Amino acid sequence: MEESEGTWVRQARTGDQGAFARLVEVYQVPVFNLAYRLLGNSTEAEDAAQETFIRAYTRLSTYDPERRFSSWLLAITSHYCVDMLRRRRITYLSLDDLPPMVELAMPTMAQPEHAVIRQQDAGAVQQLLNALPPAYRTPVILRYWYDMSYQEIADTMNVTESTIKTRLHRARAMMARVAQGTGLPICEGEIDERTIV
Amino acid sequence: MNAQLCDQYLEWMSLAQDGMLNSTQTHLLHAHLATCPQCQTTWEAMTAVSHVLHAAPMVAPASGFVARVQARLALREERRRQVIVGVLLGIGVLSLVALALPSVVGLLSVTGRLVLPYEVFAYVQGLYNWATILLSSLASAMWVLACHLAERPSIWTCTMFAAATAVFMLVWIRVWLRRMTRQEPQ
Numbered sequence A: 001m002e003e004s005e006g007t008w009v010r011q012a013r014t015g016d017q018g019a020f021a022r023l024v025e026v027y028q029v030p031v032f033n034l035a036y037r038l039l040g041n042s043t044e045a046e047d048a049a050q051e052t053f054i055r056a057y058t059r060l061s062t063y064d065p066e067r068r069f070s071s072w073l074l075a076i077t078s079h080y081c082v083d084m085l086r087r088r089r090i091t092y093l094s095l096d097d098l099p100p101m102v103e104l105a106m107p108t109m110a111q112p113e114h115a116v117i118r119q120q121d122a123g124a125v126q127q128l129l130n131a132l133p134p135a136y137r138t139p140v141i142l143r144y145w146y147d148m149s150y151q152e153i154a155d156t157m158n159v160t161e162s163t164i165k166t167r168l169h170r171a172r173a174m175m176a177r178v179a180q181g182t183g184l185p186i187c188e189g190e191i192d193e194r195t196i197v
Numbered sequence B: 001m002n003a004q005l006c007d008q009y010l011e012w013m014s015l016a017q018d019g020m021l022n023s024t025q026t027h028l029l030h031a032h033l034a035t036c037p038q039c040q041t042t043w044e045a046m047t048a049v050s051h052v053l054h055a056a057p058m059v060a061p062a063s064g065f066v067a068r069v070q071a072r073l074a075l076r077e078e079r080r081r082q083v084i085v086g087v088l089l090g091i092g093v094l095s096l097v098a099l100a101l102p103s104v105v106g107l108l109s110v111t112g113r114l115v116l117p118y119e120v121f122a123y124v125q126g127l128y129n130w131a132t133i134l135l136s137s138l139a140s141a142m143w144v145l146a147c148h149l150a151e152r153p154s155i156w157t158c159t160m161f162a163a164a165t166a167v168f169m170l171v172w173i174r175v176w177l178r179r180m181t182r183q184e185p186q
Helices: A002-013 A017-039 A042-058 A069-087 A111-130 A134-144 A150-157 A161-181 B003-017 B023-035 B037-055 B065-115 B118-151 B155-182
Strands: none
Touching: A002 A017, A017 A042, A017 A069, A017 A111, A017 A134, A017 B065, A042 A069, A042 B065, A069 A134, A069 A150, A111 A134, A111 A161, A111 B037, A134 A150, A134 A161, A134 B037, A150 A161, A161 B003, A161 B037, B003 B023, B003 B037, B023 B037, B065 B118, B065 B155, B118 B155
16 A cells, blocks of 8 residues: 555656546545544535645645655645634634533434434534634544544644644643533443543 | 642643553542542543544545546646746737837838828827836836946845835736636636
């Protein structure tokens, strides 16, 4: 995979649009997901994901092959989306403005209700992310959806590892406050202790 | 509880979510959580939030994404090509006009005398003289400014002149780009 990716990148650099199309095929989901999670809107995410690939194509000559291609691509997506959010002059939701949040830890329930809850749950995820400033959203998304280490996130965002630690800690504290402020019911039995090592 | 201590444990709670605490730190964190209800509530909320985020799936774009990117790329390349052609065409047209202007003016001046009534010809000639004076005055002013900059170069004058030139060029490029964009297929 890595080898073919390297070949595709080299071919795309020489103007081979077929090779570039293969890169788009492979990375469309990670790029779109990051854009969607950052912007919270599928139309804008589609536009941002397309723009990411266009920018990647036109800036392929600046890509350093020593770096992971996925990190480079996600960095372009993140910068573009954060710029969009700043341009949008997003107003962060105050805790009082938020509608009641769906239960995060869900009890077992009948099948038709599952779909509804899943939809509500997706809304809850975006609510949590929307409560964060743009610079804090990217590390959270890269940590939870891409399973990146602190160092990988730092490399992608071009900041230090300690900055990432601070941003993640503040982001988690903010999201916890949002969850508490909206009367989030937490089922004690559902809390998984595996996260404590 | 000590607020500073709670802040320290808040940071540890985040690290614990990623499994980044050693066993001693984990033990200390749990000991603190057992005695601090406020931190315990925060810890529970943080853990619940982590569960929700971990469980959320990757979102994929609608099918046909690759084709849409390729279409957009083709459009962008076409737009770039049109802009380059437009700029080159603009420069070419300006050069041609500059080259042809003296002969056209001379020809019109000769034929105008014969074809046009005297008053109309005099009026056109007046307009031409006025435009020539205006343009030559502008050219002289530019020349004087250039000489001044060359003889007594000062960083401020040079910067002001460069800024004025940049603004003029940007306005000109913007007008051209707008013109080219309007002609593009949507």
